[in-house]
Amino acid sequence: DLDEVGRRAAEAVERGATEVCLQGGIHPAFDGHTxxxxxxxxxxxxxxxxxxxxxxxxxxxxxxxxxxxLEDYLARLKAAGLSTLPGTAAEILDPEIRAILCPDKLGADEWIEVMRTAHGVGLRSTATIMFGHVDGYEHWARHLLRVRALQTETGGFTEFVPLPFVHMEAPIWRKGKARSGPSYREAVLMHAVARIVLHPVIANIQVSWVKMGTDGARAVLDAGANDLGGVLMDESITRSAGGRNGQCFDRTEMIALAAGAGRPARQRTTLYQPIGHEPIPSLEPFA
Known part of the structure; x- marks a missing residue:
């Protein structure tokens, strides 16, 4: 309930959190007021x-x-206190794959339009790809090019986050209709190729230590990624899907992981400003 949502947010801030991330399924009792x-x-x-x-x-x-x-509703969310949008539910931005993987979700064009509209009202967002299920390399390429095209138009994406498919509790995998996630080599290559394709319009490639594990994250820092995401608290999405990595990765561990890859670590805000600086005041199209 709302009191519990508020309690968890306050607790997170007390423990040093700078961001609260909220996502859920589409509950039939929820509406725009929710x-x-x-x-x-x-x-x-x-x-x-x-x-x-x-x-x-x-x-x-x-x-x-x-x-x-969409524009009016996003403006209302922003006025109520929304800061940025997660670029999730993207899966693969290709109609062939979405018809199999998520026919009840938004179409690829609809996802792009939500993000275009959000960027237009001054809300930045992340961009993601969830790969390694019923997709192929040509679909990955189409997805990357669509993200690049929108970023060139709006400049609204802060980072790109590859998310390897976690298969263990996925219904489509349990029915034998999907792969058991990408190979390790494919996961490393996704970050590396994303760096090449999206340069210079998206400067930040984030590796999810929750998906890749610490050893995988360290390897990907040497293959295109420059960001480790958050330390996390109360992570539930990957764990409920059957993921094995922990729900918290503290500051000391994150600094050590970066050092193991020969990288310095620096804490940032969601908008990639050093902690203590003011956030980016407005959204300008990429130039």
């Missing part, structure tokens, strides 16, 4: 925290249930 109320609950309990919330699927659901254009 998401607005959640943002307000976090903002009230933790006035200073960065609120990184709601996938394009959730944003679309919220707008449709209130009969609002």
């Amino acid at each position: 998401y607005l109320d959640i943002v307000r609950a976090v903002r009230t309990a933790a006035p200073s925290v960065h609120i990184h919330a709601f996938s394009p699927l959730e944003v679309t659901h919220g707008a449709q249930t209130l009969g609002l254009p």
Whole structure:
């Protein structure tokens, strides 16, 4: 409930968190007011925290249930305290794959339009790819090129985050209709190729230590990635899918992991500003 959402946000800030990330499935009882109320609950309990919330699927659901254009609903979320959007629910931005993998989610064009609209109202976002299930290399290429094209238009993506498919509890895998995730080599290559394809329009390639593990993350820091994401607290998405890596990776461990790859570590805000600096005040198209 909203009180619990607020309590967890306040606890996170007390423990040093700079960002609260909120995502969920599409609950039949939720409407656009639900998401607005959640943002307000976090903002009230933790006035200073960065609120990184709601996938394009959730944003679309919220707008449709209130009969609002995307632009108007995103502006309402921003006014209520939303800071940035996670670029999840992207999976693979290719109609062939989405028809198999997630036919009940947004289409590829719809996902792109939500992000274009969000960037237009001044909300930055991440961009992701979830790969290694029913997809092929040509689909990965199409996805990367679509992300690059939108970034060239809006400049709104802060980073690109490859997410290897965690198969263990996935219904499509249990039915024998999907791979058991990408190979280790493919996962490393995805980060490396993303660095090449997205340069220079997206400067940050993030490796998910939750998905890759510490050894994998260290290797990927030597193959295109420059970011380790957050230390995390109460991580549930990957663990509920059957992932084995821990839900918290503290500051000391993160610094040691970076040092093991020959890299210095520097804490940043969600918008890639050094901690203690003001966030980027406005969103300008990439030039």
